[in-house]
Each structure stands twice: as structure tokens, then as C-alpha cells.
Amino acid sequence: MSLNETVHPPLPEVVDAVLRTARTAHRTLDALGAGLCQALAAHLGVLPEHVLAGPGSGALLQQLFSTLTGPDTDTVHAWPSWEAYPMMAANAGSTTVRVPLTGYDHDLKAMADAVTDRTRMVLLCTPNNPTGTALDQERILRFLDRLPAHVTVVIDEAYRDFADPGAVADGIALHRADERVCVVRTFSKSYGLLSLRVGYLVAHEPVLAPLRSVLPFYRVSAVAQEAAIAALGAQEQVLRQCAETAEERDRLHRTLLDQGWEAPASQGNFLWLPMTSGVERFTQFCADHGVVVCGKPGQGVRVTVAEPAANQAFAELAGKYREAAV
Incomplete structure (x- = not known):
């Protein structure tokens, strides 16, 4: 991801x-x-x-x-x-x-x-x-x-x-x-x-x-x-697939917001979690549990929208990390 x-x-x-x-x-x-x-x-x-x-x-x-x-x-x-x-x-x-x-x-x-x-x-x-x-x-x-x-x-x-x-x-x-x-x-x-x-x-x-x-x-x-x-x-089939990805994106976005994360609404096939600190710690936590995300130290973490099961796995990890950090 x-x-x-x-x-x-x-x-x-x-x-x-x-x-x-x-x-x-x-x-x-x-x-x-x-x-x-x-x-x-x-x-x-x-x-x-x-x-x-x-x-x-x-x-x-x-x-x-x-x-x-x-x-x-x-x-x-x-x-x-x-x-x-x-x-x-x-x-x-x-x-x-x-x-x-x-x-x-x-x-x-x-x-x-x-x-x-x-x-x-x-x-x-x-x-x-x-x-x-x-x-x-x-x-x-x-x-x-x-x-x-x-x-x-x-x-x-x-x-x-x-x-x-x-x-x-x-x-x-x-x-x-x-x-x-x-x-x-x-x-x-x-x-x-x-x-x-x-x-x-x-x-x-x-x-x-x-x-x-x-x-x-x-x-x-x-x-x-x-x-x-x-x-x-x-083209029509491609756009239908993109719409499916957008639905998954928005579902994951709502889940992250409910968990207390700050995340802007996205128009891409990814979501952005702004983090001025802790990027390396969060990305390593995800990697240790089999999920690879894109960390940009001092800025945040970008998460690509993937298959529903992968998105759910990331959401669960994000929730656990958030609970432990609060």
C-alpha cells in the first residue's frame, strides 16, 4: 500500500x-x-x-x-x-x-x-x-x-x-x-x-x-x-473500476476519521495522514504486521487504497496504533 x-x-x-x-x-x-x-x-x-x-x-x-x-x-x-x-x-x-x-x-x-x-x-x-x-x-x-x-x-x-x-x-x-x-x-x-x-x-x-x-x-x-x-x-470499464476504488477510499477515510486520525478527503487512489513526528515509528509498526505504507518523515504517511481485505487490515492496525498512542 x-x-x-x-x-x-x-x-x-x-x-x-x-x-x-x-x-x-x-x-x-x-x-x-x-x-x-x-x-x-x-x-x-x-x-x-x-x-x-x-x-x-x-x-x-x-x-x-x-x-x-x-x-x-x-x-x-x-x-x-x-x-x-x-x-x-x-x-x-x-x-x-x-x-x-x-x-x-x-x-x-x-x-x-x-x-x-x-x-x-x-x-x-x-x-x-x-x-x-x-x-x-x-x-x-x-x-x-x-x-x-x-x-x-x-x-x-x-x-x-x-x-x-x-x-x-x-x-x-x-x-x-x-x-x-x-x-x-x-x-x-x-x-x-x-x-x-x-x-x-x-x-x-x-x-x-x-x-x-x-x-x-x-x-x-x-x-x-x-x-x-x-x-x-x-474506458467505461476502467472508470467503473476507478469508482470502486474511490468507494473503498472513502470507506477507509471514514474509518480513519472515526478512529481520531486527521486525514483530508482525497480525490486520488490514496489517503494522506499528516504527521509531523512519529512517521518512522508508525510505518515500522505497519511493516511489522505485514502492511507497507509510504512514510515521508516530518510530513506524514501516504496509504494506497488496495483490496478491501488489505484496507481493512490497515484500518485495524491504524486503530490499534492510535489507541496505544493516545
Whole structure:
């Protein structure tokens, strides 16, 4: 319960696509993923030339850091958020400006205030990893109104499919209306293709052009492409599975609140338990009883929603720990 993996394995039609494509693995096939980009464009209602597939959203984010930032530039993002952002910035030689959350949510006013002439990119993780909070459309629109033209806004929507539709902004609509906005999504979470490594970026040509020049070196495998296309064709089933996960998330959330834990409502496939101290002790207690969770010392513990039995096991451990600590 530590890696934000889905409990749902790939759907049968996805497995069939993997096996079918594997039989032609000795061929080049669609080397640059044109077919997948066309399928994504049709699915999203955007132009195919505005879509770029890559070997996971993390790889695409690293490419954005490498092409949009560099030495003597800043990247602004909320904190805590995905721990990979500072590492990606360091790889590109960029400096990160980490803006503390207000409560558990992005402080968009403070983030806008942190933007300077050095800023090249702003990251919005919604739902935010690890807190699970989401940004709605109006808040992001007001935020965009405060930003200068030279700043690219990257909306990381890795966990969007687990959110209540009315609670999270539509990054694709924001992209259509504003050339500064690009959206990164992944097939790793809701679609269950984590090990196949496939994600995509939706952006306008000024952002995509420098990424296309290195596309041959960041290709998505033919197997992953066909798996992703098959997964898109099973969108209704994928969303039903996400709804099941959300129900389990909310049930576990209510249980933890009843036990006396502080935990914000989440729109991801995980819950956040803020803890300024005792993180190591709690995570070790869970591990000693066969449950692995993600501890962030000095900040809190992130718990991935898993199978009902695993969620119940964690809830019982959390209750025992809480009783002993009070």
C-alpha cells in the first residue's frame, strides 16, 4: 500500500493486445507512436499534432524540464507534491521554488507570487500526490490570469480518473483555451499498465517542437502502444473500476476519521495522514504486521487504497496504533 498502484490488473482485451503484438516484436511497427497519438486525439477531442506519447508521464515530465528549463531558471511547484519534481529539475539544472501547501491544498496565490522573470515552468499536480486534494476549473483559470506569457503551466493529472468529475479541473479544456497550458497523463494508474510505461502529453506546438526532435530516443514500445489503445477502448470499464476504488477510499477515510486520525478527503487512489513526528515509528509498526505504507518523515504517511481485505487490515492496525498512542 505504498506505491499508488491500482488493484485491478489489465483487462482481458488489453492482455490480448499485448500477446498479439508480442508475436511481431521483431518488427519496427509504429516506431513513433502515430497510431496511439491519433487514438488519444480522438478520445480527447484534440488535434493529433497536439499529442505526444512517451514511456510514462515521468519521462515526459523530464523531457519538459530538459527543454523548457535549465541553469539560471526556476520551476515553481507546491510542496509537498510528487517527490520526483525536484529530482527532475536537478537533472535539468533548474532550481525549484517549493511553495508550501495551505492546509493540504495548493496555495495558488503564493505560487503566482513566487513567479519571476527566471520562472519558466509551473507544475500543478491535481489530484495532488500525496495529499489527494484537487484543483477545480475556476481556481486554475484565476491562477492563469495572474501569470506572465513566458511561463508554461504543466498540469499533472496522473490520478484524475479516481476523482469526482466535479471536483477536478478539465486540463484538456484549459489546454484548448490557453497556449501556455499543457497536460500530462499516464496509463500507469487507472488503466493498470504501470510496468508497460506509457503516458502522453497534450500541448501546443511551441512546447512539443523541441520534444519531437528527441522522440526516437523516448519511444513507447509497440506492445505498450497497443495495450494503451485497447485500454482506451475499454474506458467505461476502467472508470467503473476507478469508482470502486474511490468507494473503498472513502470507506477507509471514514474509518480513519472515526478512529481520531486527521486525514483530508482525497480525490486520488490514496489517503494522506499528516504527521509531523512519529512517521518512522508508525510505518515500522505497519511493516511489522505485514502492511507497507509510504512514510515521508516530518510530513506524514501516504496509504494506497488496495483490496478491501488489505484496507481493512490497515484500518485495524491504524486503530490499534492510535489507541496505544493516545
